[in-house]
Amino acid sequence: MxxxxxxxxxxLAAVAFASYNARKIIRNIRLGRNEQRANQPAKRxxxxxxxxxxxxxxxxxxxxxxxxxxxxxxxxxxxxxxxxIVIDGLFGTHRAFSGLGAFYGFLxxxxxxxxLSVLLGCVIFLARRNIVHIKRFFGTEMTPxxxxxxxxxxxxxxxxxxxxxxxxxxxxxxxxxxxSHYTQAGAFPVSSWLLxxxxxxxxxxINIERFSWWFHIxxxxxxxxxxxxxxxxxxxxxxxxxxxxxxxxQGYFRNMDSVTNEVKAMLDPSYTPEAVDAPSRFGAKDIQxxxxxxxxxxxxxxxxxxxxxxxxxxxxxxxxxxxKIMMDTRDRMVEMGENTRKNKGFQDDGKSLLDHxxxxxxxxxxxxxxxxxxxxxxxxxxxxxxxxxxRYAVMEESQAAASLNAMFGNMExxxxxxxxxxxxxxxxxxx
Amino acid sequence: xxxxxxxxxxxxxxxGEAPDILFWVGCAGSFDERAQRIxxxxxxxxxxxxxKYAILGTEENxxxxxxxxxxxxxxxxxxxTMNIQILDGYEIKNIVTACPHCxxxxxxxxxxxxxxYEVIHHTQLIQQLIDEGKxxxxxxxxxxxxxxxxxxxxxxxxxxxxxEAPRKALESLDAQxxxxxxxxxxxxxxGAGGGQMFKEPEKGKKDVNIERIEEALETQPEVIAAACxxxxxxxxxxxxxxxxxxxxxxxxxxxxxxxxxxxT
Numbered sequence: 001m002x003x004x005x006x007x008x009x010x011x012l013a014a015v016a017f018a019s020y021n022a023r024k025i026i027r028n029i030r031l032g033r034n035e036q037r038a039n040q041p042a043k044r045x046x047x048x049x050x051x052x053x054x055x056x057x058x059x060x061x062x063x064x065x066x067x068x069x070x071x072x073x074x075x076x077x078x079x080x081x082x083x084x085i086v087i088d089g090l091f092g093t094h095r096a097f098s099g100l101g102a103f104y105g106f107l108x109x110x111x112x113x114x115x116l117s118v119l120l121g122c123v124i125f126l127a128r129r130n131i132v133h134i135k136r137f138f139g140t141e142m143t144p145x146x147x148x149x150x151x152x153x154x155x156x157x158x159x160x161x162x163x164x165x166x167x168x169x170x171x172x173x174x175x176x177x178x179x180s181h182y183t184q185a186g187a188f189p190v191s192s193w194l195l196x197x198x199x200x201x202x203x204x205x206i207n208i209e210r211f212s213w214w215f216h217i218x219x220x221x222x223x224x225x226x227x228x229x230x231x232x233x234x235x236x237x238x239x240x241x242x243x244x245x246x247x248x249x250q251g252y253f254r255n256m257d258s259v260t261n262e263v264k265a266m267l268d269p270s271y272t273p274e275a276v277d278a279p280s281r282f283g284a285k286d287i288q289x290x291x292x293x294x295x296x297x298x299x300x301x302x303x304x305x306x307x308x309x310x311x312x313x314x315x316x317x318x319x320x321x322x323x324k325i326m327m328d329t330r331d332r333m334v335e336m337g338e339n340t341r342k343n344k345g346f347q348d349d350g351k352s353l354l355d356h357x358x359x360x361x362x363x364x365x366x367x368x369x370x371x372x373x374x375x376x377x378x379x380x381x382x383x384x385x386x387x388x389x390x391r392y393a394v395m396e397e398s399q400a401a402a403s404l405n406a407m408f409g410n411m412e413x414x415x416x417x418x419x420x421x422x423x424x425x426x427x428x429x430x431x
Numbered sequence: 432x433x434x435x436x437x438x439x440x441x442x443x444x445x446x447g448e449a450p451d452i453l454f455w456v457g458c459a460g461s462f463d464e465r466a467q468r469i470x471x472x473x474x475x476x477x478x479x480x481x482x483k484y485a486i487l488g489t490e491e492n493x494x495x496x497x498x499x500x501x502x503x504x505x506x507x508x509x510x511x512t513m514n515i516q517i518l519d520g521y522e523i524k525n526i527v528t529a530c531p532h533c534x535x536x537x538x539x540x541x542x543x544x545x546x547x548y549e550v551i552h553h554t555q556l557i558q559q560l561i562d563e564g565k566x567x568x569x570x571x572x573x574x575x576x577x578x579x580x581x582x583x584x585x586x587x588x589x590x591x592x593x594x595e596a597p598r599k600a601l602e603s604l605d606a607q608x609x610x611x612x613x614x615x616x617x618x619x620x621x622g623a624g625g626g627q628m629f630k631e632p633e634k635g636k637k638d639v640n641i642e643r644i645e646e647a648l649e650t651q652p653e654v655i656a657a658a659c660x661x662x663x664x665x666x667x668x669x670x671x672x673x674x675x676x677x678x679x680x681x682x683x684x685x686x687x688x689x690x691x692x693x694x695t
Contacts, residue, residue, distance in 0.1 A: 251589075313639070316639050318635040428470055
């Protein structure tokens with residue numbers, strides 16, 4: 001009875017704290033500007049099913065994709081087991097679903113194989129990061145914290161799976177010994193390998209089984225509450241993020257309606273602009289100038305670095321790294337969110353996303369080639385943020401390289417980016 | 432080859448005629464000497480297959496693409512609005528472009544400003560003409576068995592998903608198409624996009640076009656095929672720096688097609 005109460009309290013506390021943090025995340029995402037991303041639901045479901053559920057884009061790198069698939073399937077399917085654990089915990093039952101008979105055996109057996117594949121996947125992932133030193137897991141933005149974050153996630157998953165298998169092994173042995181309360185249930189193709197390692201006495205076995213059970217469930221609840229602070233949030237946000245994907249061709253860059261109104265008014269003085277909620281500035285200097293989708297993407301990024309690995313600027317040694325754009329956006333958003341909460345409204349802290357997080361040198365190194373967008377396994381678009389920052393630099397500050405300003409001048413005066421006369425435009429015909 | 436007739440929209444309109452398709456030449460195609468040769472080859476192809484076409488001539492203006500990518504939305508929309516007025520004035524429905532940047536901007540970004548056209552890139556037109564049997568790769572230079580590697584322009588490939596049309600054009604020549612390690616949706620940029628064409632690169636280990644040309648040269652090509660005037664400039668600069676001008680040619684798909692059909 002005591003343990004049921006403790007379990008209930010822990011569960012409640014974990015869920016409460018997780019939802020407190022979830023609300024924080026939603027509030028932070030709402031710092032962004034509005035953008036319509038709900039049209040064409042059929043296409044959106046398709047994008048989500050293919051990219052998030054089906055992991056289509058992961059398979060650009062087949063080996064990593066396969067390992068990731070193991071961990072992903074394991075993670076999703078073993079969560080069915082969580083339901084049973086919660087019921088057992090709350091009602092003091094033992095293996096509440098064992099009434100399912102042979103099917104229960106099948107379920108437990110498949111969980112065990114999946115647990116093993118998760119475990120192996122995570123061990124290999126750890127080795128790739130810490131022994132093989134795969135290049136894309138390093139780079140300027142991969143400071144100690146993001147690297148630790150990645151290792152913590154992998155170690156946590158290994159521990160959870162180890163606890164799960166140890167729990168099953170002890171349970172299995174207790175069943176074989178005919179211990180009361182441990183009814184014959186389940187099939188244990190993987191954990192039975194551990195049987196010889198376990199003691200033979202009923203009491204130590206029960207201790208091991210109970211310890212593993214508690215370790216596993218508390219571990220899961222702690223992990224749940226670790227997510228909001230971690231890059232691992234992608235396991236949840238990949239789904240909404242792909243649902244709200246950009247459905248237009250990647251070459252399309254968003255039209256600025258606020259500019260359209262001004263241009264129309266310039267060309268036709270009788271034009272009265274439609275009432276649009278005019279932004280406080282053109283382009284983006286800080287978080288509130290980006291859209292909620294940009295911000296959702298920043299939370300969704302799991303820092304895998306596939307974007308940076310294919311970025312032509314980064315490959316050739318420039319400062320730009322698309323992953324850093326997303327990480328900086330998230331860090332600044334969290335900072336602004338905290339500021340807003342503490343001060344009941346945002347108090348100017350003398351900082352901004354542009355310059356204090358992302359430098360000019362970074363945004364001007366981009367060739368807008370869309371390689372990062374194409375590479376992202378969860379349809380994040382770092383390019384959109386880069387272009388918004390450029391828009392601010394050019395339209396609000398007139399801060400672009402002199403050569404770019406010259407190009408703008410030529411286009412304005414001669415209708416071409418170079419200094420040639422408009423009248424000579426068709427001279428090639430005589431060539 | 433008969434004399435090249437390149438009518439402007441104004442000339443056709445004066446005669447009360449309308450073309451089947453407008454050829455949007457673009458700034459590079461109009462002013463860059465190397466790109467002008469591609470422009471003329473596209474005209475030769477259009478004339479050869481008997482398509483009734485016209486150019487805007489001095490009424491054409493930059494689409495605004497480099498301004499938009501560099502963050503100058505004002506300038507972009509000014510350019511776009513002017514161009515849309517001219518295009519709509521001539522009641523243009525179909526456009527073929529020589530440049531993937533013009534292609535992307537006209538096709539994807541002009542609709543937001545009220546300009547709705549059927550826009551194709553010249554490699555798509557060439558593929559259509561091959562499929563229709565109007566272009567046969569006969570009567571000209573033979574590319575049979577020659578090693579050609581194709582560089583995907585970002586705004587044609589990733590930007591708009593056009594990967595097959597240029598390759599089909601090359602395959603029809605019985606050429607030996609060798610792919611670079613990074614091709615199609617994984618293709619590496621030439622380094623010119625996003626306004627980079629008009630500025631010095633930020634400091635780094637090397638220039639993007641060098642990285643790309645090294646990869647292209649790994650395929651040991653006789654020809655590097657391009658489909659964008661900016662890629663053309665970047666790739667040719669790379670070839671010059673690598674001192675491979677004698678062994679390797681950089682040619683646009685339109686030039687290769689024109690040569691194979693004896694139109695040069």
